[in-house]
Amino acid sequence: MGTRWLVWTALVVSGMVLAPHAWSQATQPAEAEASAPPGPPTDPALRAAFDEAGVKYEVFRNGDLVLKFSSSGEQKVTVSVYVKPKRVRFGDLELRTVFLVLPFTGGAVPESVKDHLLLLNARMPMGAWGIDSVPGDERVALLFKSVVDADASPEQVYRTARYMADMAMRQMGRIGQLVREARGAAVTP
Amino acid sequence: MLRCAFYKNRVVMMAGLALFALVSGGPVIAQATQPAAAPSPGVDESLRAALTESGASFEELPSGDFLVRFRQNPEDAQGMPVVVRSRRLTIAGQELRNIFVVLARGTGGIRQSVINQLMVTNGSLPVGGWGVERLAEGRFLVLFKVAVPADAPPAVVYGMAQYVAQVAFRQRAQIAAMLQAEQAATQPATDPAAEPADEPAAEPEE
Numbered sequence: 407m408g409t410r411w412l413v414w415t416a417l418v419v420s421g422m423v424l425a426p427h428a429w430s431q432a433t434q435p436a437e438a439e440a441s442a443p444p445g446p447p448t449d450p451a452l453r454a455a456f457d458e459a460g461v462k463y464e465v466f467r468n469g470d471l472v473l474k475f476s477s478s479g480e481q482k483v484t485v486s487v488y489v490k491p492k493r494v495r496f497g498d499l500e501l502r503t504v505f506l507v508l509p510f511t512g513g514a515v516p517e518s519v520k521d522h523l524l525l526l527n528a529r530m531p532m533g534a535w536g537i538d539s540v541p542g543d544e545r546v547a548l549l550f551k552s553v554v555d556a557d558a559s560p561e562q563v564y565r566t567a568r569y570m571a572d573m574a575m576r577q578m579g580r581i582g583q584l585v586r587e588a589r590g591a592a593v594t595p
Numbered sequence: 596m597l598r599c600a601f602y603k604n605r606v607v608m609m610a611g612l613a614l615f616a617l618v619s620g621g622p623v624i625a626q627a628t629q630p631a632a633a634p635s636p637g638v639d640e641s642l643r644a645a646l647t648e649s650g651a652s653f654e655e656l657p658s659g660d661f662l663v664r665f666r667q668n669p670e671d672a673q674g675m676p677v678v679v680r681s682r683r684l685t686i687a688g689q690e691l692r693n694i695f696v697v698l699a700r701g702t703g704g705i706r707q708s709v710i711n712q713l714m715v716t717n718g719s720l721p722v723g724g725w726g727v728e729r730l731a732e733g734r735f736l737v738l739f740k741v742a743v744p745a746d747a748p749p750a751v752v753y754g755m756a757q758y759v760a761q762v763a764f765r766q767r768a769q770i771a772a773m774l775q776a777e778q779a780a781t782q783p784a785t786d787p788a789a790e791p792a793d794e795p796a797a798e799p800e801e
Contacts, residue, residue: 494721497754499747501722517707520714527717527726531684531693532742534724536717549718554689555744562688569687 449491452502452563459560463489473564475571485574487567493556500556504566506574507538508548508581515546516588519581523548526577533570548581550574639681641746642692646679649753653679663753665760675760679752683745694756695740696763702733708777709770713737716766722755723762739763 452471456463464472471489476482490503515537523535533552539545550573554566638659646653646661654662659681666674680693705727713725723741730736739762743755 496722496758497750499743499751499754503721515714517710520707520710521727524710524713524725524727525729527724528728528736528738528740529726532686532689532691534717534720534726534740535714536719536724537711537714538718539715551717551720551724552742553722558689565687566689 449493452489452491452560455560456563459564461560461564473567473571475568475575477575483575483578485571487571489554489563489567494553501553502556502558502563503551504554504563504570505549505551506570508550508574508578510546510548512589513544515548516585518584518588519548522580522584523577530573533573637681639683639692639745642679642681642752645747645749645752647749649749651753651756663756665757665764667764675763677756677759677763679756684742686742690745691742692745693740693742694752694759695738696759697736697738698763698767699737701735703735705735705737706774708773709737712770712773713766716769720762723759725766739766 449469449471453463453465456471461473464474466472466488469491471491473487473489474484475487476484485506487504487506490505493500493502495501520537527534533550536549536551538547538549550570552566552570554563558566638655642661643655646663651663654664656662656678661679661681663677663679664674665677666672675696677694677696680695682692684691684693710727713727717724723739725737725739728736728738739759741755741759743751747755
């Protein structure tokens with residue numbers, strides 16, 4: 407496994423919400439690894455704030471904080487949302503990236519899925535779907551990424567992560583359907 | 596010259612993002628470029644004050660939004676028109692406003708290589724994302740959008756608008772280069788001095 411593709415257990419799909427064989431082990435996006443800070447593994451202030459607020463999290467090996475959210479219902483889906491320790495600076499504004507990853511296997515992301523996600527991007531006030539890919543590597547992942555003020559309260563960070571997880575869970579069925587249709591069409595004369 | 600390579604449908608008279616981004620100017624923005632959101636109820640005066648304080652040169656649009664035009668160089672008359680929305684949205688407990696630019700608009704389908712590039716770009720950008728807004732009668736907009744805190748300081752609002760323009764300039768150049776390469780790859784090896792094939796020439800949209 408390439409060094410840029412770190413195995414994680416972010417996405418657990420039980421049942422058949424997504425297309426069979428469409429998803430595999432979750433994968434840390436290249437961007438995340440590339441921006442991992444060389445200094446402290448994570449932001450101690452954010453961890454302290456989470457601890458104080460009672461927010462449950464895990465620390466990924468690169469220092470990202472991981473918040474997990476599960477759907478209700480029979481087909482339980484768990485989504486991990488990553489909070490980057492690194493601050494991104496825009497003038498006077500300091501931001502923190504919050505993202506989740508839906509790994510993709512079995513070929514390229516169907517065009518219909520890309521079309522669908524670009525339409526969503528235009529309609530969503532916050533966050534955007536993208537594709538993380540590594541040249542020469544067949545594996546790709548769908549990313550859903552947003553930012554939050556670097557000094558936002560832990561509650562604010564949590565709510566942003568929750569929002570993103572909800573949005574992703576809401577799209578999984580549709581994405582799975584599009585994948586099934588695309589792959590079905592691919593084998594139909 | 597770029598021709599209609601950007602589209603599957605040759606009926607669409609646009610030359611690819613590189614050209615028609617140049618013409619997605621004020622009037623276009625003023626008409627119907629709001630991504631799926633309802634029209635703004637009015638002008639956010641605090642935003643007007645923030646833009647004024649930032650020193651930006653801006654126009655007020657009929658929608659109540661503001662347009663800030665960025666130029667790559669003095670010869671770039673049209674520039675990149677960035678819209679800062681007056682409307683505030685509360686998402687996940689954050690009060691936000693959107694800043695966006697429409698890089699292209701057209702009718703019909705968008706070339707899949709462009710779609711793919713937009714999605715891959717989204718995967719690597721620190722902030723914001725490209726999207727496609729579908730309108731009536733097959734029309735579409737390609738736009739780049741970010742969200743900023745609604746009460747962000749003037750320098751942040753201006754800085755983020757500038758970032759939006761920079762991303763759009765860069766994307767425009769990348770797509771233009773990609774389309775040219777694609778076209779070159781599909782051109783039959785003929786006398787370079789020969790006239791182009793019978794494809795209709797691209798017409799920048801007015």
